Amino acid sequence: MTVKALIFDVFGTCVDWRTSVAREVAAVLPGVDATAFAVAWRAEYDPAMARIREGGRGYVALDELHLENLHRVAARFGVTAPDSLNAAWERLDPWPDVVAGLTALKRSRIVAPCSNGSIALMTRLARHAGLPWDCILGADIARDYKPKPQVYLAACAALRLAPAEVMMVAAHNDDLFAARAAGLATGFVPRPAEHGPGQTLDLAPEAGWDVIARDFSDLAARLPA
Template identity: 75%
Template sequence: MIKALIFDVFGTCVDWRNSVAREVETAFPGIDSLAFADAWRGEYDPAMRRIRDGGRGYVALDDLHRENLHRVAKRFAVSAPDSLSHVWERLNPWPDVVSGLHALRRHAIIAPCSNGSIALMTRLARHAGLPWDCILGADIARDYKPKPEVYLASCAALRLPPEEVMMVAAHNDDLSAARALGLKTAFVPRPTEYGPAQDKDLVPSEEWDAIAPDFETLAKELFA
């Protein structure tokens, strides 16, 4: 029985690419705002990898986003205010997400298991209308996915064994890490997360416990 669903957020629940690009275009008219968004996101994993590998102590994603913003702004020959890093708190949800989360929440606890901090996830939830029961993920584990501690800390915080928790993500590697720890898994593809030329995570790489085109369908498949 699934008693809780925990969710990847960036890409799975919200459209980071177009949301970031819109604010970048306002801040820097005339530059390629989608390229800037892609470059900013491109710094995401390398920044976290240094922490996962032990080369740096835990630093909240809010601070990594700000550091990465200035690194990318220099590359694009613009000067970015620190305040622009808060765009990650103002990302818009995919069309099915809010209604789908409400449908799922009628049957189970729902919470983010994101690399975003508690502060970031809370403000993003308020902006996007995401009806979480609580905020889980990197901040409580003091580490970043796909490290096992992040998934296990989320389960432990809910006082549930991994087999009663389902990880929902649009990224196969996220689900693979969760499955290895005993969590149930659900794949919901977001084929335009990285734009029209996206070439990864278009299809499931394994036979996940659930595969659905959107959150509303996932609710029906799990709890019909």
């Protein structure tokens, strides 16, 4: 296996969205259960993208979907949220191993996000979290959302690499199943704290992924230079 580039899921795999968004909610909406609000906001993420993936709506960047979802969840919680709270998704903190691991991987390979986040969101998030990407790939390039195959393939095409030369790295098995079906190599790194105490999803690999690592530093060690 000759992997020349690694592309990464970001929300959950690289950054701790649950704790970070809850922190921002608590600062802006005192009196609201901030963690419950963050989880409810995130729960609107996939249904909003599904309408686009299924052709019921043209491509809309995730920034706009997040804002629509913010107001939908705020109404459910009986509060009014300022539009500025939407920037919470640009201020997510990385997991402790991520920056050092990406830096090590970058010494020998291209590293880039393949996220459903927009280029604008991913750029600002990278600046906040110190993520040393070589470029920004993902939904905005493909004008569609994972797990549609064109999102993975558009990232490969942008890098002028064959799918087999690109590894998709994620903490989510469904992301890796879709990437493998598109011809990419796959790397699994678990994030057992993504959903907080009692998480039952994605605690272990659900297939024989090409690389299964404890964290990003272990991923770097497992890939030959």
